[in-house]
Amino acid sequence: MNRSDTQFERIAYPVGFGLLVLLLWEISVRVFGISPALLPAPSAIGAAIAGSVPILWGDWVQTVIKGAMNGLWMGGIAGVALALVIDRFAFLKQGLMPVANFFAALPIVGLAPIMVMWFGFDWHSKAAVVAIMVFFPMLVNTLGGLAATDSMQRDLMRTYSAGHIATLLKLRIPAALPFVFNGLKIATSLALIGAIVAEYFGSPIRGMGFRITTEMGRLATDMVWAEIFISALTGTALYGLVALIEKRVTFWHPSQRG
Amino acid sequence: MKLRQSAFPILTVIAALLVVWYGATIKMNSTWTYDQAARAGTEPSFSEVVSDTMQQSRPLLPAPHQVVSELWKTTVEKKITSKRSLVYQGIITLKTTLWGFTLGIFIGVSLAAIIVLSRVGRLSLMPWAIISQTIPIVALAPMIVILSNAAGAGTLLVPKAIIAAYLSFFPVMVSMVKGLSSPDHMQLDLLRTYGARPNAVFWKLRVPASMPYFFASLKVSVAAAFVGAVVGELSTSAIAGLGARMLIGSQFGEPMIMWAALFAAAILAGLLIFTVGGVEKILRRAMGGRAV
Numbered sequence: 001m002n003r004s005d006t007q008f009e010r011i012a013y014p015v016g017f018g019l020l021v022l023l024l025w026e027i028s029v030r031v032f033g034i035s036p037a038l039l040p041a042p043s044a045i046g047a048a049i050a051g052s053v054p055i056l057w058g059d060w061v062q063t064v065i066k067g068a069m070n071g072l073w074m075g076g077i078a079g080v081a082l083a084l085v086i087d088r089f090a091f092l093k094q095g096l097m098p099v100a101n102f103f104a105a106l107p108i109v110g111l112a113p114i115m116v117m118w119f120g121f122d123w124h125s126k127a128a129v130v131a132i133m134v135f136f137p138m139l140v141n142t143l144g145g146l147a148a149t150d151s152m153q154r155d156l157m158r159t160y161s162a163g164h165i166a167t168l169l170k171l172r173i174p175a176a177l178p179f180v181f182n183g184l185k186i187a188t189s190l191a192l193i194g195a196i197v198a199e200y201f202g203s204p205i206r207g208m209g210f211r212i213t214t215e216m217g218r219l220a221t222d223m224v225w226a227e228i229f230i231s232a233l234t235g236t237a238l239y240g241l242v243a244l245i246e247k248r249v250t251f252w253h254p255s256q257r258g
Numbered sequence: 259m260k261l262r263q264s265a266f267p268i269l270t271v272i273a274a275l276l277v278v279w280y281g282a283t284i285k286m287n288s289t290w291t292y293d294q295a296a297r298a299g300t301e302p303s304f305s306e307v308v309s310d311t312m313q314q315s316r317p318l319l320p321a322p323h324q325v326v327s328e329l330w331k332t333t334v335e336k337k338i339t340s341k342r343s344l345v346y347q348g349i350i351t352l353k354t355t356l357w358g359f360t361l362g363i364f365i366g367v368s369l370a371a372i373i374v375l376s377r378v379g380r381l382s383l384m385p386w387a388i389i390s391q392t393i394p395i396v397a398l399a400p401m402i403v404i405l406s407n408a409a410g411a412g413t414l415l416v417p418k419a420i421i422a423a424y425l426s427f428f429p430v431m432v433s434m435v436k437g438l439s440s441p442d443h444m445q446l447d448l449l450r451t452y453g454a455r456p457n458a459v460f461w462k463l464r465v466p467a468s469m470p471y472f473f474a475s476l477k478v479s480v481a482a483a484f485v486g487a488v489v490g491e492l493s494t495s496a497i498a499g500l501g502a503r504m505l506i507g508s509q510f511g512e513p514m515i516m517w518a519a520l521f522a523a524a525i526l527a528g529l530l531i532f533t534v535g536g537v538e539k540i541l542r543r544a545m546g547g548r549a550v
Contacts, residue, residue, distance in 0.1 A: 005381060013381035038408050095267030099275075105481040106527050107488035110501065110520045113508030118318065192394040197492055200396075201508050208397065216400045228397045235392035 040222040045229060048222035055211070056230055063208040064234055066123035067195035071130020076187060078131065079138025080180065086139075087146045088164070097143060104136035112198040121202045130194040134187035141183030145176025178253050181246040188238040192231060279322055286318045287311035320517050328518040344503070344522040351487050351499040352526065354415060358422020358490075359483040365423060366430030366479070367472075373431075374438040375460065384435075391428050395421055395486070399493035414496050421494075422486035426479045433475035437468025469545060473538045480534045484527050500526070 022042045028034070029041040036044060049056065086092045112129045119125035149172050157167045199209025208227050215223040247256055284307070291310045295302045302310070312321045320328075329344070336343035369387065372379040403417040411417070441463050449459050491501025500523045507515030 009381055013378065014385040017382035017386065038404060091267050092271070094264040095269075095271035098264065098268055099271055102528060105485075105531055106524050107485045107501075109485065109489055109492065110504050110523055112492070113504055113516055114513070114520070116508065117513065189392050189394065193396050193489065196394050196396045197489065200493055201505075212397060212400060216404075221401075221404070224401060228393075228401065231397040232389070232393040235394055236389050239388075239392040 037219040037221050040225055044222045045225040048226040049229060052223065052226065055206075056226060058206045059208045059211050059227065060230060060234070062123060062204070062206045063126070063195050063199065064192070067126030067198070067207070068130055068191040070123065071127035071194065072134055072187060072191045074127065075131035075134035076138050076184065079135045079183070080142050083139050083142035083146065084168070087143060093143070097140075100136055100139050100143075104140050108133050108136070109194060109197050112194070113201045116198060116201040122204055126195045126198040126203075126207075129198040130191045133190045133194040137186045137190065138180070138183045141179045141186075142176060145179025146172050148172075148179060149175045177250050178246070178255065181242060181250065184242050184246075185239060188242055189235055192235050192238070196231065276322055279319075283317070283319050283321045284308055284311045287314055290314065290318070316511065316513055318513070320514060324514065325517050325521055328514045329521055332518055333522070341498075344500070344518060347498060347500050347503050347519070348522055348526050351484075351491065351501065351523070352530075354418045354487040354490065354499065355422055355480070355484045355530065357415065357419035358486055359426055359480050361419055361423035362426030362479060362483055363430050363476075366427040366475075367434055369427070369431045370434030370438055371460075373435050374464070375456075387428065387431060390424070395424050396489055396493045398424075399490060403494045414494055414498075417494055418487060418490035418496065418499075421490035422483040425486035425489075426483035429475045429478040429482060430472070433471040434468055437471030438464045440471065441467045470542065473542055476534050476538055477531055480530050481527065484523075484530055488523055 026041050026043060029039060040048075086096050109129070111132060112125075115128040115132075116125045119128050153171060153175075154167065157171050162170065196209040196212075199207045200213060203210040208231055212224050212227050215221075215227070250256055288307050288311055291302065291307050291314075311317070313324070314320075317324070332342060332344045336345075338345050340346060369383060373383055374380070399417070399421055402420050403414070406417045406420065445463060445467075446459065449463055454462070487499070488501040490496070491499040492505060496502040496505075500519045503519035503522075504516050507513065507517075507519065
């Protein structure tokens with residue numbers, strides 16, 4: 001680890017590793033004659049993706065845009081808003097923080113069947129599951145972030161005779177942003193999981209979770225892998241998007257200047 | 259956190275949540291009550307409505323005491339060997355969790371060792387490890403079932419444990435990379451003056467230095483493994499385990515089964531985190547280490 005990594009190396013190595021895995025996959029499927037119902041070759045998956053773009057697009061809109069995104073903004077805003085309220089009252093902070101921390105560790109995804117019972121088969125129930133799932137990480141991270149300023153900085157604000165709102169806007173919210181983005185990164189991957197799992201409990205005849213279960217039943221494994229690929233791509237793209245926004249917004253933070 | 263100091267606020271919050279819950283129970287279940295009353299041609303008084311919403315057998319939202327009594331019925335009053343016993347189902351989920359947790363620790367530590375020791379490993383593995391966590395595991399779940407069956411695994415335990423491990427290896431890996439690279443230049447140089455081989459540097463310096471980081475990651479990791487086990491049961495159409503109970507409750511329209519399984523899962527998750535936290539504290543004290 002004496003040399004520092006060049007930009008080229010940082011891209012070439014992971015891409016090379018990925019290509020190597022794909023190549024080995026393709027070769028072993030062909031050499032060992034693995035049944036396509038068991039494990040289709042990457043080339044077959046590629047063909048399935050190219051051949052069914054409209055279906056994949058319809059599923060993607062249903063699951064990601066309607067289910068996951070709607071849940072994400074609802075749960076995200078609710079989490080941050082409640083964090084701001086809790087932060088104002090020390091009593092609530094002492095009482096809610098441990099409770100929220102506990103909830104954040106629970107398998108909230110288990111609520112999926114109940115939400116489907118309450119809100120029906122369409123995307124509303126998916127958004128509800130996602131909203132609850134992302135709510136707790138957002139709440140906990142925002143609260144952690146709001147506590148991230150030290151007393152020196154808060155004292156400085158007090159010497160400026162800044163009130164609660166001004167301190168919040170000018171000091172504590174900016175200081176909390178790296179934590180909020182951290183929560184958002186956790187939330188994006190949770191959102192996809194929630195939206196897909198909720199579809200296992202009932203959905204209209206489109207959606208990624210629906211497609212995966214039905215195509216699995218027909219042993220159309222290449223289509224299942226096509227959905228897996230799309231969901232992987234979406235998850236990574238969402239994460240990348242959050243990371244990009246974070247870089248722009250919190251450019252002043254030590255972790256972003258390296 | 260000083261528990262005695264925050265006990266009062268915590269209890270207040272929990273009490274408030276219970277009040278909200280009871281309120282919601284009345285609101286959500288009353289539609290059904292009014293429906294029934296309209297069909298029977300009667301006009302129920304408010305107190306009748308309230309008492310009815312508390313004891314429906316298939317409520318939209320069961321009241322807290324209903325969930326507690328269902329939990330009591332399915333844990334204490336049922337024999338542990340009965341398939342309806344949540345203890346029986348919980349043990350299955352617990353087994354999956356522990357296998358996944360063990361596997362996750364193993365994978366996480368090995369990956370961290372490769373990443374710290376080899377430059378090529380770090381450059382090619384680290385980005386993929388991050389990408390792996392952005393992939394919704396539930397999409398992969400049916401595939402994992404098929405592939406592990408084809409590989410000769412007779413039970414669902416293997417795919418479920420793999421799913422649990424998939425979620426739980428990441429916190430361990432991240433902490434161990436940090437921990438294994440925590441010895442500074444001074445310490446590494448000292449070992450070089452002893453003429454230590456890379457092997458000795460790894461076992462005598464890097465591994466001991468990483469221990470606090472390792473323990474710190476376990477609590478996160480066990481919670482992730484538990485979530486993974488439940489998600490695994492939900493998405494592999496398992497027939498046993500707490501996740502499977504939720505599925506059954508959903509398919510047969512028995513909300514009480516779902517709620518009881520959900521709360522059993524919550525209690526089990528709490529116990530797991532508490533236990534791992536306790537073990538962590540004991541081990542840390544035994545090794546004379548400090549918190550990170």
